Amino acid sequence: xxxxxxxxxxxxxxxxxxxxxxxxxxxxxxxxxxxxxxxxxxxxxxxxxxxxxxxxxxxxxxxxxxxxxxxxxxxxxxxxxxxxxxxxxxxxxxxxxxxxxxxxxxxxxxxxxxxxxxxxxxxxxxxxxxxxxxxxxxxxxxxxxxxxxxxxxxxxxxxxxxxxxxxxxxxxxxxxxxxxxxxxxxxxxxxxxxxxxxxxxxxxxxxxxxxxxxxxxxxxxxxxxxxxxxxxxxxxxxxxxxxxxxxxxxxxxxxxxxxxxxxxxxxxxxxxxxxxxxxxxxxxxxxxxxxxxxxxxxxxxxxxxxxxxxxxxxxxxxxxxxxxxxxxxxxxxxxxxxxxxxxxxxxxxxxxxxxxxxxxxxxxxxxxxxxxxxxxxxxxxxxxxxxxxxxxxxxxxxxxxxxxxxxxxxxxxxxxxxxxxxxxxxxxxxxxxxxxxxxxxxxxxxxxxxxxxxxxxxxxxxxxxxxxxxxxxxxxxxxxxxxxxxxxxxxxxxxxxxxxxxxxxxxxxxxxxxxxxxxxxxxxxxxxxxxxxxxxxxxxxxxxxxxxxxxxxxxxxxxxxxxxxxxxxxxxxxxxxxxxxxxxxxxxxxxxxxxxxxxxxxxxxxxxxxxxxxxxxxxxxxxxxxxxxxxxxxxxxxxxxxxxxxxxxxxxxxxxxxxxxxxxxxxxxxxxxxxxxxxxxxxxxxxxxxxxxxxxxxxxxxxxxxxxxxxxxxxxxxxxxxxxxxxxxxxxxxxxxxxxxxxxxxxxxxxxxxxxxxxxxxxxxxxxxxxxxxx
Amino acid sequence: xxxxxxxxxxxxxxxxxxxxxxxxxxxxxxxxxxxxxxxxxxxxxxxxxxxxxxxxxxxxxxxxxxxxxxxxxxxxxxxxxxxxxxxxxxxxxxxxxxxxxxxxxxxxxxxxxxxxxxxxxxxxxxxxxxxxxxxxxxxxxxxxxxxxxxxxxxxxxxxxxx
Numbered sequence: 001x002x003x004x005x006x007x008x009x010x011x012x013x014x015x016x017x018x019x020x021x022x023x024x025x026x027x028x029x030x031x032x033x034x035x036x037x038x039x040x041x042x043x044x045x046x047x048x049x050x051x052x053x054x055x056x057x058x059x060x061x062x063x064x065x066x067x068x069x070x071x072x073x074x075x076x077x078x079x080x081x082x083x084x085x086x087x088x089x090x091x092x093x094x095x096x097x098x099x100x101x102x103x104x105x106x107x108x109x110x111x112x113x114x115x116x117x118x119x120x121x122x123x124x125x126x127x128x129x130x131x132x133x134x135x136x137x138x139x140x141x142x143x144x145x146x147x148x149x150x151x152x153x154x155x156x157x158x159x160x161x162x163x164x165x166x167x168x169x170x171x172x173x174x175x176x177x178x179x180x181x182x183x184x185x186x187x188x189x190x191x192x193x194x195x196x197x198x199x200x201x202x203x204x205x206x207x208x209x210x211x212x213x214x215x216x217x218x219x220x221x222x223x224x225x226x227x228x229x230x231x232x233x234x235x236x237x238x239x240x241x242x243x244x245x246x247x248x249x250x251x252x253x254x255x256x257x258x259x260x261x262x263x264x265x266x267x268x269x270x271x272x273x274x275x276x277x278x279x280x281x282x283x284x285x286x287x288x289x290x291x292x293x294x295x296x297x298x299x300x301x302x303x304x305x306x307x308x309x310x311x312x313x314x315x316x317x318x319x320x321x322x323x324x325x326x327x328x329x330x331x332x333x334x335x336x337x338x339x340x341x342x343x344x345x346x347x348x349x350x351x352x353x354x355x356x357x358x359x360x361x362x363x364x365x366x367x368x369x370x371x372x373x374x375x376x377x378x379x380x381x382x383x384x385x386x387x388x389x390x391x392x393x394x395x396x397x398x399x400x401x402x403x404x405x406x407x408x409x410x411x412x413x414x415x416x417x418x419x420x421x422x423x424x425x426x427x428x429x430x431x432x433x434x435x436x437x438x439x440x441x442x443x444x445x446x447x448x449x450x451x452x453x454x455x456x457x458x459x460x461x462x463x464x465x466x467x468x469x470x471x472x473x474x475x476x477x478x479x480x481x482x483x484x485x486x487x488x489x490x491x492x493x494x495x496x497x498x499x500x501x502x503x504x505x506x507x508x509x510x511x512x513x514x515x516x517x518x519x520x521x522x523x524x525x526x527x528x529x530x531x532x533x534x535x536x537x538x539x540x541x542x543x544x545x546x547x548x549x550x551x552x553x554x555x556x557x558x559x560x561x562x563x564x565x566x567x568x569x570x571x572x573x574x575x576x577x578x579x580x581x582x583x584x585x586x587x588x589x590x591x592x593x594x595x596x597x598x599x600x601x602x603x604x605x606x607x608x609x610x611x612x613x614x615x616x617x618x619x620x621x622x623x624x625x626x627x628x629x630x631x632x633x634x635x636x637x638x639x640x641x642x643x644x645x646x647x648x649x650x651x652x653x654x655x656x657x658x659x660x661x662x663x664x665x666x667x668x669x670x671x672x673x674x675x676x677x678x679x680x681x682x683x684x685x686x687x688x689x690x691x692x693x694x695x696x697x698x699x700x701x702x703x704x705x706x707x708x709x710x711x712x713x714x715x716x717x718x719x720x721x722x723x724x725x726x727x728x729x730x731x732x733x734x735x736x737x738x739x740x741x742x743x744x745x746x747x748x749x750x751x752x753x754x755x756x757x758x759x760x761x762x763x764x765x766x767x768x769x770x771x772x773x774x775x
Numbered sequence: 776x777x778x779x780x781x782x783x784x785x786x787x788x789x790x791x792x793x794x795x796x797x798x799x800x801x802x803x804x805x806x807x808x809x810x811x812x813x814x815x816x817x818x819x820x821x822x823x824x825x826x827x828x829x830x831x832x833x834x835x836x837x838x839x840x841x842x843x844x845x846x847x848x849x850x851x852x853x854x855x856x857x858x859x860x861x862x863x864x865x866x867x868x869x870x871x872x873x874x875x876x877x878x879x880x881x882x883x884x885x886x887x888x889x890x891x892x893x894x895x896x897x898x899x900x901x902x903x904x905x906x907x908x909x910x911x912x913x914x915x916x917x918x919x920x921x922x923x924x925x926x927x928x929x930x931x932x933x934x935x936x937x
Contacts, residue, residue: 016868019876021860022811022851026877029810189911191815191823192877241813241877242911275816483875483912653871653917660914661874687820687909695902695915 006492006502007650007715014488014507015239015481024239027195027211028272035197036065036105038258038271039112041119042281042773043094043101044766046130046350046680047141048123050092050101058104058118063111066264067119069102073260074227079252081217083156083317085145086249088225088256094123095143095315096352097680097769098281100253105261105269128350128680129154132312133289135347143315144348156313156346157321159328162609163400164339166293169304173295177376181292181368183729183747185312185675186285186668187684188357189692192241194282195272196254198262205232206259211240212251214520216478219512221252222259233259237509240482244665245356245522247482249318250282276685276772283318284675286311286346286354286361288327290368300382302373302391305400307331309344309365314353319360320346322456327361329613332400333369334411334448335391340400342609351677356522358665359726362449367669367747370445370730375743384734385424388446388621389415402610408718410645410708411619415446418643421702422623431738440638441739442625445727450614451710451719452525455604461529462516463537465494466592471578473498473505475537478518479530480510484721485654486526490534492650493714497538498545499562500577516594524618524719527650529597531714537595544591548584549575600712616710618723620644622663624731628739633755635671635736637699640728645706647718652705659703659724666728668693671748678764685772781844785809786853794840800826800833803840804850811852811880815909822908825881826850832888834907851880854887863887866925867918874912882908886922894930898923 018024055067070076070091077088090101104115127141134140135154144153170176197209205228212218215235222233235255240247254271261269273281293306309327313320324344331342344365357363377387393399395409419425427442434440453459464476475494481487487507495502508514518530550557553569560567566574584591604611625639642659649655672691676683684690709716729747736754737743744753752760778793785804794803801824804812812835815823819837826835827849855861860868863886873879882905889896889904896904901922902915910918 012868013871013873015876016873017857017860017864019873019879020851020864020867020883021855021857022880023857024876025810026813028814189909190875190877191821191909191911192813192875193815240875242875244911275818275821485874657871657874657913657917660916661912662914664914665911686818687816688818692909692911693914694906694909695919696906698915701914701916 004496006496008648008652011488011492011502011651011653013485013654014491026192026241027197027209027238030197030209030238032199032268035268035270036107036265037109037112038103038105038261038269039109039116040100041102041116041121043090043097043099043123044770044773045094045123045125046097047126047128047143048094049126050090050094050121051124052120052122053102054120055102057120058115061111061115061118063107064104064115066105066261067102067115068260073225077225077256079221079225080317082321086316088253096350097682098773100281103257103261105265130349130351130677130679132310132347132349135349143350154348156317156348157324159324159344160609161328161340161342161401163337163402166304166306166339166341169339170293170295173303174298175296175376175380177294177372177379179292179372179375179745181290181371181745183288183364183367185287185354186357186673187279187675187690188244188246189690190242190244190246193273193275193278194247194250194254195270196251196258197268197270198258199268200262200266203232206262207234207236208255208259209236209238210251210255211238211247213243213248213480213482213522215480215510215512216517217520218252218255222256225256226259235512237480240480243482244358245360246282248356274775275687276775279685279690280682280769280772283353283355285357286313286320286323286364288364292368292372294372294376296376296380298380300380300387300390302335302337304339305332305337307342307369311344311346312349312351312354313346314349314351316353318353318355320354323356323361325456327365329401329450330362330448331365331369333373334393334446334619336393336397337400350680352682359722360523363669363726366447366726367729370727371733371745374734383428385415385419385444388444392446393448401613403612408616408647408708408710409619410706411446411448413706414619414621414643414645417704417706418621418623418641421643421704422641424623427625437630439628439630439739440625441628441735441737442623443731443734443738444621444623445731445734447620447723447727448617449723449726451616451618452528452599453523454614455602455611458519459529459599460596461518461533462594462596463533464516464592464594465537465541467581471504471581474508475505475534476508476510476515477530477534478510478515479521479526484526484658485651486530488654489527489531489650493531493534494538497535498542500565516596524721524723527717527719528713529599531650531717532597533595535595535714536597537593540593540595541591544589545580545584548587548589549580551587552580552583615712616718618644618646618719620723620727622727622731624735626732626735626739628736628754630740633751635749635754637667637732640699640701642701642703642724643706644720644723645708646720647710647713648707648716649705650715650717655705655720656703658720660701662724663701663728664693664698666725667698667732669747670729670732672750674748674750676764681764681766681769683764683768685768779841781841783843784847786850796841798840799836800838800840800843801835804835809850812850813877813880822881822885823878825884825908827884827888830891832885851883854883862928863925866921870917870921870924872913872918872921878908878910882910882918890926890929894926896926
């Protein structure tokens with residue numbers, strides 16, 4: 001392979017200066033002449049029938065221009081994928097506190113609030129389901145939709161993996177483990193609250209600016225609920241102030257609300273959430289109760305696993321069936337087994353609702369299995385890092401799903417590297433027998449994480465590329481960059497492929513009118529899917545330019561070489577890239593191209609729990625070093641090492657940034673981020689009660705990459721965004737155990753759990769939610 | 776409630792305006808078009824709305840516009856231009872201290888306030904100075920690096936007076 005010029009080399013984010021100068025215009029920064037302000041009436045009850053909904057008094061409020069309910073949409077605004085159970089505005093029932101019931105557009109935010117307050121809405125309370133363990137009791141209130149089968153309506157899905165009979169295998173094992181773990185909900189806590197802005201078009205359609213993860217999904221939902229032909233809907237992506245899985249369904253609902261209001265009033269309409277509205281109404285990471293049984297031989301050979309998970313989906317399915325599937329695939333961890341069974345069941349409750357969040361099921365199950373593996377290693381009497389190294393997946397191994405890993409398995413190298421970087425063996429011994437008030441501990445976790453959608457669905461992406469009159473290059477992708485750096489990744493790939501400076505390339509934000517539909521921007525799939533699409537598009541354009549260069553230089557294609565951007569023919573005189581462009585135009589060649597890439601087809605058998613779930617996996621191992629104050633339960637993470645195999649690294653600065661940020665989110669998940677629903681009412685409604693890590697909570701993080709290339713990834717790249725956060729929490733939990741000798745099996749490991757080993761009873765009320773919905 | 780006539784000196788420009796007594800400085804600045812001042816929590820917990828008020832970093836959501844009458848205010852756009860960015864802004868861009876970018880203007884302001892009073896901060900001093908600013912993307916390391924790099928660049932290496 002020729003020396004790479006831009007891939008893997010130092011580069012700066014394409015949007016860095018725009019953002020740091022304060023020039024980037026996020027949704028709340030966009031104001032149009034005559035723009036109206038929207039506001040939603042939201043449910044103050046966790047579960048209730050809408051007995052009466054009269055919006056006419058709101059229309060009489062000065063400044064109010066329009067009010068909408070579910071009656072204003074096609075099929076009462078029913079949407080959702082893969083389970084269609086959610087409404088843009090509630091229809092007949094509300095199922096969680098904060099659910100939108102009606103939306104008002106008015107001249108000012110104050111008039112919109114007055115309009116909301118004038119709506120007559122009578123809710124008849126229904127019994128709620130607040131404990132997922134009792135969601136399927138025969139007498140539990142019905143939260144989920146009616147079912148065609150004889151299952152309880154609160155049953156959403158069951159995801160399984162099956163290989164042989166693990167309980168029989170465990171029975172024969174010398175060392176056994178049977179433990180329960182739990183993880184709580186987590187809020188995305190992007191610093192930019194959600195928003196959407198709709199503009200009516202002259203053709204009778206609507207243009208929506210929305211900081212959504214997946215503009216083409218939004219586009220599809222809008223056309224459906226507004227009952228508009230697709231050509232009358234357009235979605236444009238402004239800069240997004242963080243998403244992490246969070247700006248999905250919620251933004252589609254908001255987009256549909258402002259779009260309908262814009263169509264009715266003929267004016268631009270914007271809706272922007274307060275932090276309270278964001279926390280109360282948006283979905284969170286799902287909580288899970290976990291039971292794990294493991295068996296190993298006395299020499300530390302891992303033999304069998306049985307994993308049972310119960311996952312709360314809350315009031316709506318959102319992405320939960322996909323989350324639970326990804327969770328089930330990764331529930332056993334990155335190890336070899338003779339036998340494996342995974343069962344993850346998800347149920348409906350009235351505890352808000354749960355959806356996509358970085359790691360998408362793997363973050364939840366990894367917290368369980370990586371603690372269980374640690375406990376089993378301890379029971380065997382082995383160092384937990386040695387135990388992982390002995391049992392982890394290598395090239396050629398068969399996974400618990402029956403998939404043979406033929407390439408790109410960097411896990412053993414990750415574990416060995418993190419051992420060396422963290423000075424593991426010395427510290428592990430040094431911290432073994434401490435007695436003081438302040439104790440240190442060091443813990444490890446390993447990870448694998450399937451790339452892209454896998455067997456979840458059709459996996460493709462598209463890009464367009466064109467040379468402009470000023471010799472700059474316009475590049476598009478149907479996938480968004482909500483802070484991840486994917487626009488820079490696509491730019492570097494296109495520059496490498498074309499042999500031009502990245503400075504020439506203008507990587508656009510998606511616009512559904514000009515970009516190619518590429519599926520959702522989820523599952524850390526941008527680098528591989530979007531990157532391959534950009535690579536193919538640039539390669540298609542390069543072929544055209546190569547023909548022009550050969551014609552200009554009077555030679556054969558194979559005689560062309562490049563010197564920087566310039567083309568060189570047999571007479572060794574370099575010809576500037578611009579001259580080749582001019583010549584191509586004179587030849588009548590079109591200097592624009594499309595690129596599409598589809599992932600290889602893979603199959604998963606949901607009924608038998610076997611197959612090939614993903615085409616490739618990211619591997620990693622992380623080590624945390626903590627200091628625990630035995631008098632207060634305060635845990636400070638003092639050092640952290642993260643070694644990842646994302647395949648070839650395209651944009652190193654961005655990849656490191658993903659690791660650092662992911663670890664910080666994992667640290668919050670492990671120690672402090674707590675979401676509490678008391679009878680369906682959220683207790684943490686702003687950052688004074690929902691605590692996320694600050695600069696003094698996150699230590700210096702040492703990251704390193706083991707680049708095991710994947711043959712189908714662009715330049716060998718796989719993925720990085722989600723996997724960076726997944727193993728952080730169990731590494732920290734394992735370090736706490738090493739420091740204190742006591743296991744905290746419930747996340748987050750807050751002060752009470754670390755100090756006392758249990759929670760303190762805390763009162764909760766409806767107050768914070770009710771106040772939050774009025775501010 | 777009667778609006779109050781106030782004067783604000785923002786990024787070198789003087790604005791005379793009538794502000795409602797309950798209007799926050801954050802709302803007022805954004806209404807005037809200084810939308811680089813971001814709203815994140817409106818409770819003083821995230822630092823996205825930080826501005827320099829008479830040289831001191833404040834959360835503008837926690838200041839009433841009336842309290843800022845006659846004050847000199849600097850926002851992130853007031854520190855530099857795209858062609859001539861402030862050394863802190865250049866360092867943030869160079870060191871990967873920006874991901875989604877929403878918290879970035881607030882961090883730059885907090886860092887500016889720190890370096891104005893402490894041109895040679897230690898890593899811990901930097902971390903403490905920005906601990907009132909929340910970032911959900913970066914894990915803070917590259918932000919700390921950027922501030923260190925800017926500090927080194929802004930102060931003459933040997934015995935330079937401030």
